[in-house]
Amino acid sequence: MMKHLNLFKLLYLFVISFILVSCGPASNTNRFAPLTTVNTAESIEKPYVILISLDGFRHDYVNTYNPPYLSSFIEEGSQAASLIPSFPTKTFPNHYTIATGMYPDNHGLLANSYYDYDKKKTYSIGNRETVVDGSFYKGTPLWVNANSTGMVTASYFFVGTEADIQGVHPTYYYNYDGKVTNQERVDQAIKWLEMTEETRPHLITLYFSDMDDTGHRYGPNNKEKIKEALLKLDSTLGDLFDRVDSTGLPVNIVIVSDxxxxxxxxxxxxxxxxxxNDVLYNMIDNGVILNVHPHNNEETDNIFNQLKQLESNFTVYKTKDTPHFENVPKNKNWGPIQVIPDDGYYFSSNKSIERRKAGNQEVFGVHGYTPALKDMHGILYAKGPAINVGSSLPSVKNIHVYPMICEILGLPVPTNVDGKLSYLKGMLQE
Structure with a gap:
């Protein structure tokens, strides 16, 4: 009788726990990793940071088009001349570099697609199974760092927030859905700030894809379309800025692009x-770099020599000799051979090329090229009680954003982070 009663109690507790997790804050895939749902007394006293990503926002758009709200934001805060991405200058690796302060070679998210030797699986941004699998993501992203100190966090989209990294998500988060309007994202951010101080997130991430979508479709030199998209986005951001100010909270807004x-x-x-050549190797295409993975390592030199003979507007390299990387790439998931297009060229499949021709798409927008190309540079703007007014810094690498945000929130900086606070110290109040 007692055995049956204990079994009933266990079943009851399991059902109640399931209901609480399903209806409360972000569910934890790993039950052994505690999720912060209430701020500690120390966290309550900390300021707030809203980290906003404007995907594909080129460094020169504000100066070219003078969007009123962003222009005022910059005048009342600080800016860097540009934000230098990591190679390849693609969306997922650079968002995650901003989130962790680590180069892709170290945080493991090498590109939008890459092959993982340990898992014997290809990670791809189009594959939900890999996107939400936290074991692909190394390092300690900001929300995981904050969670470990007892700080509530929230995200309306940011690379990595959908995955159970180290067993946790942000306290509140949404799975990515491009159909969600910008206004809905802004409204939710304000709702989070209106929560009680015990449950109010001190770190909020937001993501807007407008400039990336427009840039890819029309190219960044289509002034009419770029300006139209920018001014619409600027209006939404202006609404966010005004409503954040009206809360009276010490909110610092940091705006970046990947x-x-x-x-x-x-x-x-x-x-x-x-x-x-499926017989000899697997090849991962990221437009500006092809990763070559031989099926048999003993064939590497043979494959390298065969590909060298095919060179035409591209160059074949052994990975250690490949240009554009910040440091000699050491992550084995790059594979032993890389193929890099010449300046101005881009890899694509025949099917994709024919589709563009059928749509009379003579020019369009791409990214991924060497960070030495200024067109690949993004933005870094900041404003708030912790931010200097009128500070203008030189171009800075995106690895340095992480320690700056940690400094604002009073979070520890992991020892394996590549970024250094000293590069952005000039943005902060003494």
């Missing part, structure tokens, strides 16, 4: 179809 955008001619697309 990369810039370059115009690409369809005439300079290189077909990857002639380079495919």
């Amino acid at each position: 990369h810039g955008m370059a115009e690409q001619s369809i005439e300079k697309l290189i077909t990857t179809d002639t380079l495919v």
